[in-house]
């Protein structure tokens with residue numbers, strides 16, 4: 001199931017753009033070219049974009065206007081990318097961010 005708005009009471013009918021492929025944590029996904037990365041993920045049912053540095057709590061879209069940083073992810077190897085205001089492009093590599101990296105923290109005792 002795709003969670004995507006097709007018609008809006010104020011904006012009217014939403015024009016569909018070209019489909020593009022990208023990866024999310026290694027999985028190939030499809031989105032619409034130029035839509036925010038966060039919206040492509042939301043349409044696919046992805047809610048968690050990052051885990052906080054100290055308490056490892058999940059975060060996702062909050063403000064959706066590029067102000068809060070809750071949606072930051074590692075995009076094409078670059079951390080702290082605000083996915084709610086970053087246009088989706090063909091072949092993007094999007095990864096969950098753990099603190100400041102794309103790697104989950106090591107478990108204690110290992």
Ligand code: FES
Pocket residue numbers: 060061062063064065066067068069070071072082083084085
């Ligand atoms: S959701 Fe707030 S900056 Fe993206």
